[in-house]
Amino acid sequence: MAGPLLWPADEPWPVCTSVHAKGRGHLLADVRLQRRIQEDARGREYTEGEQRLVDGMARGNHVPGLREDDPLPMLAVAQLYAREVPDLVGPVGQDLLQVFWCPFEVHGDGRTIDVVLKWRRSADVGAVLRPQPEQPVVGRAECVPTMCVVHPEQIVEHEYVGLLDEGLQEEIDEWEEGLLDEEGEDEQGPSSSASYGTYEEYAAAMAAAQAEEPEEVGYMSDLSIAPGWKVGGFASWHLSDPAPVGCQVCGAAMPPLLTVDKWECDGASRSWLPIEDRVADNDPHVRDPVGVYLGRGLMRVHTCPTDPAHPHRLSFQ
Numbered sequence: 001m002a003g004p005l006l007w008p009a010d011e012p013w014p015v016c017t018s019v020h021a022k023g024r025g026h027l028l029a030d031v032r033l034q035r036r037i038q039e040d041a042r043g044r045e046y047t048e049g050e051q052r053l054v055d056g057m058a059r060g061n062h063v064p065g066l067r068e069d070d071p072l073p074m075l076a077v078a079q080l081y082a083r084e085v086p087d088l089v090g091p092v093g094q095d096l097l098q099v100f101w102c103p104f105e106v107h108g109d110g111r112t113i114d115v116v117l118k119w120r121r122s123a124d125v126g127a128v129l130r131p132q133p134e135q136p137v138v139g140r141a142e143c144v145p146t147m148c149v150v151h152p153e154q155i156v157e158h159e160y161v162g163l164l165d166e167g168l169q170e171e172i173d174e175w176e177e178g179l180l181d182e183e184g185e186d187e188q189g190p191s192s193s194a195s196y197g198t199y200e201e202y203a204a205a206m207a208a209a210q211a212e213e214p215e216e217v218g219y220m221s222d223l224s225i226a227p228g229w230k231v232g233g234f235a236s237w238h239l240s241d242p243a244p245v246g247c248q249v250c251g252a253a254m255p256p257l258l259t260v261d262k263w264e265c266d267g268a269s270r271s272w273l274p275i276e277d278r279v280a281d282n283d284p285h286v287r288d289p290v291g292v293y294l295g296r297g298l299m300r301v302h303t304c305p306t307d308p309a310h311p312h313r314l315s316f317q
């Protein structure tokens with residue numbers, strides 16, 4: 001996550017050429033410094049020196065020389081190898097996916113960040129570009145990933161409950177009620193098909209249900225869709241009605257290739273936590289190692305299953 005990338009020295013780095021304010025927001029260096037200070041100060045107050053640094057950042061947050069039409073280097077976000085992530089399927093023969101975005105939420109009708117995907121054959125990369133270009137300013141600190149390493153684990157997901165046929169949805173409801181009866185519980189947890197105004201409300205409802213009955217298993221929280229950054233799998237539509245994402249070139253239904261989540265676990269879905277992380281599920285390195293928060297918590301990059309060269313699309317929850 002967050003580079004450096006296996007990028008050929010003789011290949012131009014992706015840039016954002018959209019016309020938008022590029023010089024105002026947060027200095028990338030400040031975002032990283034602030035995270036480092038927070039990390040160092042975990043569990044205690046800031047020292048005077050740290051406080052001075054943090055206060056200083058709040059003042060100078062722009063680079064006045066940057067023009068709206070200046071091409072701005074895209075931010076390196078992720079680099080994934082097919083050999084490590086079996087569900088990562090791209091163009092034939094290309095085993096490496098590099099993900100970039102322009103960290104200003106101003107692009108397109110949805111006024112979102114702009115994502116660029118670059119597939120390549122890793123064996124073809126000779127000399128690697130050093131140093132790798134970076135823009136000085138980002139629109140929002142939560143658009144900046146913190147450098148870390150992925151430890152991929154392959155799991156099985158099941159379709160979002162609201163997209164299953166009604167008979168199956170009823171069977172799931174009955175099965176969940178049956179589990180409650182078995183445990184002698186007459187209270188019911190949140191229904192699988194409930195929808196929530198914000199991710200926080202959803203997580204709070206799930207966490208409350210979990211706290212009431214820690215061993216309780218539910219389709220939505222434990223079996224269907226895992227939280228966290230992931231490749232492949234299904235899309236959750238817990239904040240809105242399901243909105244099919246279709247390819248704008250060929251019309252094919254586009255599954256999510258990459259999901260960017262605000263956290264890896266939300267208290268509700270402890271059952272998805274890797275066993276190695278269970279003792280430390282309140283540790284920020286376990287809950288939110290990347291530090292990215294897009295949309296109302298989730299952003300997905302969908303790609304065309306017919307032709308990976310067709311433009312990707314984004315969806316948000």
Ligand SMILES: [Zn+2]
Nearest residue numbers: 016018102104
């Ligand atoms: Zn841009």
Ligand SMILES: [Zn+2]
Nearest residue numbers: 247250304310
């Ligand atoms: Zn297509």
